[in-house]
Amino acid sequence: MTDLSAFSITRKWPARHPDRIQLYSLPTPNGVKVSIALEELGLPYEPHLVSFETNDQTSPEFLSLNPNNKIPAILDPNGPGGQPLALFESGAILVYLADKAGRLMPTDGAARYETLQWLMWQMGGLGPMFGQLGFFHKFAGKDFEDKRPRDRYVAESKRLLAVLEQRLAGRAWVMGDAYTIADIAIFPWVRNLIGFYGAGDLVEFGQFTEVRRVLDAFVARPxxxxxxxVPGPR
Incomplete structure (x- = not known):
């Protein structure tokens, strides 16, 4: 049996199945990127809930795996060269898992880099902008009398949705016929924007018919x- 005792994170979240990928996460848009990829790829994994309510993400055990104190993070007991690999940042984890399984990422050079391009677009633009809009619309930001910060993120979110709308015209998925980690990165954030954040009317989501079409296809996947x-309640 694989021994993960050298990783102090396993003291707070013991591994019942140490031969499986250990996932430390929460069902947020970034968190579910990795659980969806694991489910799509059929890779055996064991999920652990990192509760923000109890500040699990700032515990010494979690910081030993991810010093940036953000979810998700993974510990793969069978990493490169058969050695355990600890990894954080959802985009990096998606690339790693796709490469590990040989799926959800084109092997052709040009298509591979184009997929990474859209992954980076989500990481650097769509996610941060939608997250800021969610703060100013749903959470503490809604109490600010000055609506210029909110409106800034509304405008940028609409611009990004327009970019995605144009990309999806005539395509089944971001990369065409192939479903990839680019879709897994992007659409949890789109779902969150109009669902949990309740910002659909604010960004006039009804006009983005191609985005809606692909979002519906995405959430219909088993x-x-x-x-x-994933991960569910403790």
Missing amino acids: AVQRGLT
């Missing part, structure tokens, strides 16, 4: 439906 609930 692996996506399973991944959206």
